[in-house]
């Protein structure tokens with residue numbers, strides 16, 4: 110039985126072509142700045158997103174940490190969402206390693222932070238307060254695309270108030286695909302249950318949207334180990350001066366890697382080959398959501414990208430603890446209890462989504 114692993118888009122295995130690219134990569138010692146593959150990746154992502162420079166780091170967590178500590182000093186604070194990875198899921202690194210205080214704000218239902226809340230959270234210059242220095246947004250957040258007009262308005266507000274702006278764009282290219290689709294830069298392939306990459310998908314249009322989002326910020330972090338399918342690696346982009354600061358912090362955090370090109374090659378391969386195919390993951394997520402809609406006891410949130418959230422409501426909640434173990438007996442892995450999360454990716458296909466839908470139908474039939 111083939112396992113259908115919908116726990117996360119981090120579970121993907123590097124493809125044969127990606128492994129070949131890793132094998133073939135020219136290498137050097139990146140602590141000396143000598144690794145041509147790391148340098149090529151940094152140059153490419155910086156150019157794609159419109160920044161002067163970029164830094165290859167092992168994880169998205171280290172990337173966000175380098176960003177927070179490069180923007181902020183001890184005694185500064187950053188404004189961030191309650192559910193943002195850079196606040197909630199990174200062990201409080203900014204506070205632990207940098208004495209930088211987070212100022213978390215509640216999200217609106219669409220994932221945004223209300224502009225009024227941001228403005229109210231910016232402290233006056235007064236000895237009582239931490240110095241508000243940075244606004245950190247995340248896009249996509251829980252698979253939701255933040256409306257571009259909102260991103261523009263929030264980052265303009267932050268700039269007008271003298272704050273730096275950081276984007277946790279772990280899934281920036283998923284956001285870009287959704288935004289390109291929204292703008293009609295390519296048309297969805299008719300019925301939502303056709304998991305093909307649209308024939309007229311335009312990688313340049315996607316990169317353009319990624320850049321449009323990224324250019325609202327002073328720094329952007331992108332993960333290659335999520336939907337892009339690389340085993341390891343993130344990059345942080347910003348000005349040359351900002352990246353020089355981040356480089357020092359990466360060293361302090363133990364992130365100075367040697368022949369790291371063997372990993373950067375996978376990220377470079379992903380950037381060149383796996384961006385446009387994210388549309389396929391989005392189509393599969395939609396197929397899954399459509400398949401689950403109408404099952405008694407389930408409330409399905411229509412997905413913007415590759416993450417489907419499903420709430421158990423009414424009597425279904427009484428059986429919630431049995432569902433994930435049941436799915437496991439059918440070869441389907443997912444997470445959650447009252448709120449299930451399914452993530453589509455490179456190693457899931459339409460047949461796997463079909464199996465998942467059937468298994469859940471079967472569970473609720475009894």
Ligand SMILES: *Cc1c(COP(=O)(O)O)cnc(C)c1O
Pocket residue numbers: 167168169170171173194195247277278279280332334343
């Ligand atoms: C996964 C993720 C990260 C952190 O990435 P790691 O490589 O697991 O440290 C940061 N932000 C977001 C939004 C993520 O999804």
